Amino acid sequence: MMEEKLTYEAAKSELTAISKEIESEEISVDQLAAKVKRASDLIEFCQAKLKNTEEEVNKIISRMDNTEN
Numbered sequence: 001m002m003e004e005k006l007t008y009e010a011a012k013s014e015l016t017a018i019s020k021e022i023e024s025e026e027i028s029v030d031q032l033a034a035k036v037k038r039a040s041d042l043i044e045f046c047q048a049k050l051k052n053t054e055e056e057v058n059k060i061i062s063r064m065d066n067t068e069n
Contacts, residue, residue: 008049011042018042 018039021027027035 006045008046011045011049015039015042015046 018035022032022035
């Protein structure tokens with residue numbers, strides 16, 4: 001389960017770090033599966049965060065449109 005306090009920026013930063021580790025081959029084969037799993041979890045977290053933010057912004061815009069009419 002994702003940490004409650006994880007932010008989008010922190011998740012993105014960690015994903016960048018994992019990506020650099022894998023690309024530079026600084027990671028052992030033993031750690032690779034765990035890093036890929038963590039990256040997968042972080043990507044899911046970021047996608048959910050973006051989707052929720054988009055829905056929230058759309059609701060706000062919709063409310064603004066309704067008050068202007």
